[in-house]
Amino acid sequence: MNNLTIETKPLIAQNILIVDDHPFIIQGYKNAITRYKPDEYEFSISQAKxxxxGYEIITNTESPVFDIAFLDISMPAYDEEGIFSxxxxxxxxxxxMPNCRIILLxxxxxxxxxxxxxxxxxPNGLVIKNDLTFDELLYAFDKVIKNEIYYSQSVLAMLSQMQEVTIEIDQFDKTILFQLSKGTKRSEISQYLPISSSAIQRRMDDMKVLLELKEGTDEELVRVAKSKGLLL
Structure with a gap:
């Protein structure tokens, strides 16, 4: 009687990085990842808060090369290294790690x-957190691990509206916003642009109207411009 040996394939090792300032969210990601095809993959998960x-793990020469990274966009900043998000x-x-697949949340x-x-x-994945369920997270992870792109439903809905977005500003406006964000006084911004102070004021007024500001202050202008991606 012949003895049959069943050959098993070695597990595929994957190094995962999760950076989020909410511990329960990190735990949720870990629970989903470790349940993904356990007969095929072996996951090593690093986390940061x-x-x-996150920067220290990424730049540590002893850290593994990460295959997939989950990064929350809004987190406490690291001012010393200019890492704000x-x-x-x-x-x-x-x-x-140019081959690391990035999922932004x-x-x-x-x-x-x-x-x-x-x-x-x-990014390989872009997820609005309000869209995220356990099953959706597994689906997103499946897409990304297969080198496919995943956008959550809210992202897809917004992308479909992109052609309707008409808010555009030129380089002069961007320079004005940048200087305001640095704390430059309004009267001193003309040092950085070849236009008059009155022209700068008109541009600021136009941007406030364009962005439909409620308060109309310079601080609100900078804050709303950042939230809309007009100022990085």
Missing amino acids: DCQS GEDLAKVLMQR TMYTEILKIKTIIKTIN
Whole structure:
């Protein structure tokens, strides 16, 4: 009687990075990942709670090369290294581990912000957190691990409206917003542009109307411009 030996394929090792400032969300991601095809994959998961700890893991020479990274966009900043969001961490990852597939997660629902994220990062996955369920997370992970692109339903809905978005500003407006965000006084912005102070004021007034500001202050202009992706 012949003895039959059943050959089993070795598990595919995958190094996963999760960066989020909410521990229960990290645990949810880990629960989903470890249940994904356990007969095919073996996952090693590293985690961080903010921009600083995420940056330190990514830049640590002893860290593994990550295959997939889940990055929350809004997290406590790491001012010393100029890392203010998950987008900034994604840029560091793209430089150091160009083959890492990046999934960005956000509460942002502004069309222009989503457009900016896609343009600057072009992530493998982009998820509005309100869309996320356990099953949806598994589906997103399945798509990304197969080198496919995954956008959650709200992202897809916003992308379908992109052609209707008409808010556009030129380089002069962007310079004005940038200087305001740095704390430059309105009267001093003309040092950075070849236009008069009165022209700068008109442009600021036009942007406030365009963005439908409620308060009309310079601080609100900067805040809303950031939320809409007009100021990075």
